[in-house]
Amino acid sequence: MKKPAMETPQNKQLLILSHCPSINTQALLNALESGAMAAQTEALSIRSMAFIDAQPEDLSKASGVIFLCTENIGYMSGLAKDWFDRHFYYASEHCQAMPYAVIIRAGLDGTATSKAIASIGQGMSWNEALPTLVCRGEWRENFLGQAKELGEHMAVSVDMGLV
Template sequence: MDNKKRLLIVAHAPSPNTLKLRHAVAEGAVHEDIENVEVTVIAPLDAGPDDILGCDAVILGTTENLGYMSGALKDFFDRSYYPCLEKTQGLPFAYYIRAGHDGTGTQRAIESITTGLRWKRVQEPLVCRGDYRDEFEAQCRELGMYVAASLDAGLI
C-alpha cells in the first residue's frame, strides 16, 4: 500500500527566472530528509481539478501581471473552482509571487479565491519583490521544503 502524501506544485513560469523559482520550490520539496511525499509539478494551463482532488497539499506560484495573478493561474482556478469547492475544504496550501512591484493585488486575488474554496494557508505568502535576486531561489527552496516536511510529518 502506498502511504505517500501527494504535494502538487502549480506554478506559472514564463521566463528563465520564474522557471528557476519553480525548480527551487520542487527541489526543496524533494529534500533527501523528506521520505513520504510524492511531488508533482504542473504548469497551470496543464493542471485541473483532478490534480487538486488527487493531492494532499498544494503550492501555487505566479507572476504579478498588471497587479493581478497570471492569466494562466486564473484560468486554472476558473476550471477548478466549482469541481473542487465542496471536496477540498481545508486543503493545505502555500504560494509564492514573483512581483515586479509590490504583489498586493496578486496576493488579494489568491486569498479571495482560496478563501472561497475554504483552503487552509499553512505559511505566510512568499512575495519575491523588485528586481530579480538569487536569494529568491533560496526562499522558494525553503517554501517547498517547509510544506513537504510538514506534510511528511503529518503536521498538515
C-alpha cells in the same frame, strides 16, 4: 508459507502548480521543486505541473498544493486565474481544508495577487499553511533560497500532517 503483507505507508502527494514565463521564474520553480524533493519520503511524492495542464483529477490526488505565479497588470497571471476559474467549484466541494502555500514573483508589487489568492483560498475553504512569499522588486538571487525553503517546509508539513 505466505509472507504477511507489508504495511504500506500512507500515500500523500504535494502538488506544485506554476506559471513561469521567464528565466527567473523558471529558476524559482526549480528551487521550489528541489526544496520539496529534498523532503520527499516514501509516504510523500512531489508532482509539479503547469497550471494550464492541470485538471481536477490531478487535484483529487493532492494532500497539499503550492502555487507559483507572476503578477501582471495588477493581478495574478492569466494562466493562474484560468486554473482558479476551472477548479473553484471542484476545489470548494471536494477538497475542503486543503493546505496550500503561494509564491508570487512580482517585479513591482504583488499585493493584489497575494490578496486575490488569499480571498479565493478562503472562498474554497482551503487552509493557508504558510505565509505567502512575494519575491518583489528587482531580481535577487536570494529569492531562490526562499523558494527552496518554502518547498521543503511545505513538504515536511504535509508529510507529517502538521497542516
